[in-house]
Amino acid sequence: MNTLFSYIVKVDSGFAPNPFHGYCTLATCKPRIRKAARIGDWVIGTGSKTRGRNGRLVYAMHVCEAMTFDEYWNDSRFRAKRPNTSSDKEDSCGDNIYYRDPKWPRRFCQVPSYHSCPDGRQDYEKLERDTKEDKVLISDDFVYWGGDGPVIPEFSGINVCHTTQHHKRFDDNAIVMDFIAWVRSFDASGCLGKPLDF
Numbered sequence: 001m002n003t004l005f006s007y008i009v010k011v012d013s014g015f016a017p018n019p020f021h022g023y024c025t026l027a028t029c030k031p032r033i034r035k036a037a038r039i040g041d042w043v044i045g046t047g048s049k050t051r052g053r054n055g056r057l058v059y060a061m062h063v064c065e066a067m068t069f070d071e072y073w074n075d076s077r078f079r080a081k082r083p084n085t086s087s088d089k090e091d092s093c094g095d096n097i098y099y100r101d102p103k104w105p106r107r108f109c110q111v112p113s114y115h116s117c118p119d120g121r122q123d124y125e126k127l128e129r130d131t132k133e134d135k136v137l138i139s140d141d142f143v144y145w146g147g148d149g150p151v152i153p154e155f156s157g158i159n160v161c162h163t164t165q166h167h168k169r170f171d172d173n174a175i176v177m178d179f180i181a182w183v184r185s186f187d188a189s190g191c192l193g194k195p196l197d198f
Contacts, residue, residue, distance in 0.1 A: 001176075002040045002173075003041045004043075005037055005041065005042070005043045005167050005170075006044050006167060006168040007030060007044075007046070007167035012146060012195045012197050013197045015095055017045060017095075018081060018094065018095040019191040020191060021080040022140060023081075023138055023139065023140050024144060025072075025095055026061070026095075026137040027069070027098075027136040028130045029129075030167070031132045031133035032133075032167065033167055034137055035135060037066070042060060042061065043060070043063060043137065044060045044179075047149065053196065054161070054163075055152060056149040056151055057152050058144070059145065060142060060143055063137050063138075064140055065137075065138040066138065067135070067136050067138065068136070069099060072096055072136045073096060082097070083095075083111065083114070085113070092114075095113075097110055098111075098131060099111075110127045115127070115130065141189070142189065143183060143188050143189050143192060144192060144193065145193045146193035147194065153182065155174075155182070156174050158170070
């Protein structure tokens with residue numbers, strides 16, 4: 001049995017989640033989801049009411065891999081997800097931003113990114129929050145619509161869209177399987193649209 005995690009994507013900038021370069025990754029924010037999600041589970045992000053996108057699917061990722069920040073940083077597949085803040089929007093919003101300090105292995109370093117200070121210095125508050133859970137969720141089985149996602153129906157009479165902070169968790173197999181069947185019915189995969197905040 002698999003679990004479905006649902007939360008609101010308040011800022012859809014391409015950073016969290018990052019749907020570019022062939023993989024959808026969740027490497028920052030949502031430490032509770034990153035801690036709890038296992039391979040085989042599904043994570044979905046839905047639009048925010050303040051942006052007029054409530055009830056719509058931003059993305060759905062089938063968790064295919066999970067690794068530590070150091071593993072993520074050192075994996076050649078994800079080198080393109082290291083942010084290049086002087087490049088285009090896709091490259092500047094990379095989420096591969098943490099690695100352990102070689103001199104102080106218990107300390108994480110943060111590269112200039114969407115979560116650093118405007119001048120590129122480390123934002124220690126965000127660093128501490130992000131690295132609270134040393135786990136990155138990775139998927140090559142995902143669909144990302146960004147700001148143009150479909151309206152999500154109810155499954156077994158249940159609304160899977162979260163409406164407040166944090167997240168909803170669904171362990172009911174019927175709900176999870178109904179959601180999977182629905183998202184697969186689009187016969188679509190990968191990055192289909194631009195982030196709403198591009």
